[in-house]
Amino acid sequence: MDCLFCKIAAGEIPSNKVYEDDQVYAFHDINPGAPTHFLIIPKQHIATLNDAGTEHQALLGHIQLVASKLCKEMGLAEEGYRTVFNCNKQAGQTVFHIHLHVLGGRALRWPPG
Numbered sequence: 427m428d429c430l431f432c433k434i435a436a437g438e439i440p441s442n443k444v445y446e447d448d449q450v451y452a453f454h455d456i457n458p459g460a461p462t463h464f465l466i467i468p469k470q471h472i473a474t475l476n477d478a479g480t481e482h483q484a485l486l487g488h489i490q491l492v493a494s495k496l497c498k499e500m501g502l503a504e505e506g507y508r509t510v511f512n513c514n515k516q517a518g519q520t521v522f523h524i525h526l527h528v529l530g531g532r533a534l535r536w537p538p539g
């Protein structure tokens with residue numbers, strides 16, 4: 427499958443790795459929107475959040491818990507951070523392999539617009 431994030435997870439395309447385990451891979455966003463901006467992806471290809479089902483329930487929970495664990499380790503947790511899944515075009519999804527954005531290190535506007 428010709429998927430950029432499958433290739434990043436497999437190490438076929440280089441990335442700045444933050445974390446890896448048997449289920450997920452996390453790496454810094456190439457175009458950061460905040461002082462800290464990394465992405466957490468499942469190693470398994472899922473195109474959009476609409477394609478996730480109950481069989482992915484534990485995986486999605488794991489991704490969120492990896493986000494909070496890494497933010498605690500990075501010292502972002504006290505001040506705060508944001509996690510976002512963009513789904514399809516109106517949300518601005520450009521890579522069709524689900525990825526949790528994790529942003530922190532500055533005050534983040536809400537709503538994002």
Ligand code: 5GP
Nearest residue numbers: 441442453454455456457512518519520521
């Ligand atoms: P989306 O808009 O789909 O929610 O987010 C895709 C994100 O992936 C964007 O923030 C973009 O900067 C990032 N991205 C796209 N291509 C690459 C890449 O080759 N390497 C890395 N590290 N990030 C990428």
Ligand code: ZN
Nearest residue numbers: 429432471523
């Ligand atoms: Zn993929």
